[in-house]
Amino acid sequence: MPWLNVRVPASSANLGPGFDSLALALGSYLTITVLPASRFHVVSPLPDGGRNLVEEAMHVVAEATGRSLPSCRVEVASAIPVARGLGSSAAAIVGGLVAANALLGAPLTQRELLHLAWSLEGHGDNVAAALFGGAVLAYGTADHPRAYQIPLRVPLMAVLFIPHAHGYTSEARAVLPHTVSRTVTVATAARCALLTLALTTGQLELLREAMTDELHQPYRARLYPYLPEAIAVACNAGAFGAAxxxxxxxxxxxxxxxxxQQVAFAFREFAAQRDxxxxxxxxxxxxxxxxxxxIAERDVEPDTVNP
Known part of the structure; x- marks a missing residue:
């Protein structure tokens, strides 16, 4: 009988201008099942960049708490596409942290888990959405993380155009400039405020402008030349906004x-037309x-040693 199950949602970060600070949790999931076994081992078919982030995160919890993980089999499955901008690494990190914390008797608070997740991921938006759900605002640093849920006035659906080609955060960050103008900075701050206003008040007609971005998307369009057209296609088909x-x-x-359905159809037509x-x-x-x-309670001794 399994000891526990963990389920972590996908996430979409930035939402246009909210670079490294805004994200939404989405209904596609990474799942972790922990079962009794003679030794500790993680079975994960989807290592991210050669790293098994679930296992890595679990060991981080053990180190942070001064405890050892019990002998168990950790099975990982994920419906979240890897390296597509949907928070696959964040889900793996958060899943590993939450699973290990539960196995060790929940010694860490959610804020402490956020601190560890932020440190492992390098930024807080995706991990905050994966940990807390809904719309989130993450700010601060890994040493002083802050994350708050943004209340959504009305339900939202996400239609996703997911190219088969992989995208990597390191490459997407490498194309960004080191400095931006004051005009871009002011416009970005204003649009972040407008985006929060739209979500919390239900004035969703504001999202088209609010999700417009000058800070990072124009540069990342060099990697993804279809981006401006895909955004226009979605909005013209009836989406409130796209990014x-x-x-x-x-x-x-x-x-x-x-x-x-009409936005999904427009994306399909666009993919076919652009091949x-x-x-x-x-x-x-x-x-x-x-x-x-x-599922099954168990006693965890602080000095448990893996064989």
Whole structure:
């Protein structure tokens, strides 16, 4: 019988101007099942960049708490596409942290888990959405992390244009300039405020302007030349707004349930016309972040040693 199950949502960061600070949790999941075994080992078919982030995160919790992980088999499965800008690494990190924390008797608070997740990921937006769910604002540093949920006035659906080609955060950051103008800085701050206003008040007609970005998307369009057109296609089909999802290559369009099919159809037509191999996914913005369901209680001794 499994000891516990953990489920962690995908996420889409930035939402246009909210670079490294705004994100949404989406209804596609990484799942972790922990079962009794004679030794500690993690079975994960989706290592991210050669790193098994679930296992790495679990050992970080053990080190942070001064405890040893029990002998168990950790099985990982994920429906989140890897290296597409949908928070696959954040979900793996948060899943490993939450699973290890539960196995060790929950010695760490959510804020402490956020601190560890931020340190492992390097930025806070995706991990905060994966941990807390909904729309989140993450700011500060790994040493002093802060994350708050942004209340959503009305439900939102995400239609995702997901090219088959991989995108890597390191490459997407490498194309960014080291400095930006005051004009861009002011416009970015204003649009972040407008985006928060739109989400919290339900004035979703503001999202098209609010999700417009000058800070990073024009530069990342060099890697993803279809980006401006994909955004226009989604908005013209009825999406409230659209943006590059995280570091890409996926594009996220936010819409109502009533307009989902027409936006998805427009993305499919666009992919066919531009001959871009891509999947189109429809996902809800989900209220809950990582959830841990303890199936079988067990006593964890602080001095447990893995064989």
């Amino acid at each position: 590059l999802s995280g570091a890409g290559p996926a594009v996220i369009a936010l819409t109502s349930n009533e307009r989902v 871009i191999p891509a999947d189109i996914a429809v996902l809800p913005v989900v209220e809950h972040g990582a959830q841990c369901h303890v």
